[in-house]
Each structure stands twice: as C-alpha cells, then as structure tokens.
Amino acid sequence: QQQVKQSPQSLIVQKGGISIINCAYENTAFDYFPWYQQFPGKGPALLIAIRPDVSEKKEGRFTISFNKSAKQFSLHIMDSQPGDSATYFCAASNGGNNRKLIWGLGTSLAVNP
C-alpha cells in the first residue's frame, strides 16, 4: 500500500514558469517531509525539507507548502529553469530510532527553454 502518493507522474513546464508537484500521505504520525532531486545517472540529493509545525518553507526558488489537516504537501519551483529538469521525490518519516523514509514514486520534470 502506497503511503505517500505523488502527482503528477510527469510534468512539462516552460522556462520561467512555476512547477508544482503534490504529495499526499496517510499516516498522521509522519513528522518529517523531505523532497529529493535526482538527475540522470546520479543518486537523489536532499533539496528541501519541512516539519509539520510550519506551513511553508522557502529556500531560494524552491518552496514547500504543508497542509496538515489535508495531509498534503507540495513543492513549488518558481522561475523554473532547464537545469531544474530532473526527477523529484517526496518522502515522509515518523522519526523514531529507525527513521525509515516512505517515498513517493517520483515526478519527472522537464523545463523547456
């Protein structure tokens, strides 16, 4: 059972546009929500993360919006650039001693020049 549902599966955006990727979770015990970025042939790299005590976190052009009541969080990429073309994964965990991440299935983003 997929505990973190990510959409869309793929996304095409024009340069300068806003890319939006959404994730929904089921387990209300989750308390850590990271986003990872993966370029072809590379491992995923942490992009930005949020905890449920805040509704938004911004780092440069990347923003996480978090809606605890709806159990949803999303990644917004402002002024999208061709260099942002990658696969993006959302994830969630409930802390604790093992901190296993539950992953979304990924979104392939293509930013057209």
Place this chain on the structure above:
Amino acid sequence: NAGVTQTPKFQVLKTGQSMTLQCAQDMNHEYMSWYRQDPGMGLRLIHYSVGAGITDQGEVPNGYNVSRSTTEDFPLRLLSAAPSQTSVYFCASSLAQGGGYTFGSGTRLTVV
C-alpha cells in the same frame, strides 16, 4: 570529502552467481541503507542499519544480505542472482539526529 562511495558502478551477473556491492561513507553517519530503484516503482528499501552491528529488513529484503561491522561500511550481498534483481542500487547514509540522506552514485546491475 568523498561522501558515500559505491562500487562497482556497473556489473553484469549470470543467474545464480553471487556478488557483493560495496558501500562506504566517511561522514561518521550512524544510519546506512540500501535501496533499489526500478522504473515506475520509486525507491524501495532493501535493508538498513542504525549503527555498527545492527541491521534490519526493509520492504524488499528477499535475496539480499547485509552486515555492518564498522560505522563506515555497509556491503550488500546478493546470494544467488536472479533476473528480477536487475536494477539500480543506491546506498544512503544519514546522521541519527537528522539532516537528510546522502546517496551514493549507484550501481547498475544486470542479471542475465
């Protein structure tokens, strides 16, 4: 500052062969884990470790063994390779108190 180092980068095995994928990190991270990545299936956890001498199974552990004798190394052993194990394998590590996972660059394994 090597981070997480995986070897080999590519490997072709015949069905039934065994091999070990190596993973080493130099960041003194307590947590280490192995994932496999297949098209359309995201990242699936195979095994993980919360410290030297402690390992546990993830969601797809069958056919794989791990050990953690040191903080730095976390090898993944394929006991008897099967075509279903054709995949890209990633090793990742993190600090116990958080800060995200650092991934290696992956091993692309093909079993024929």
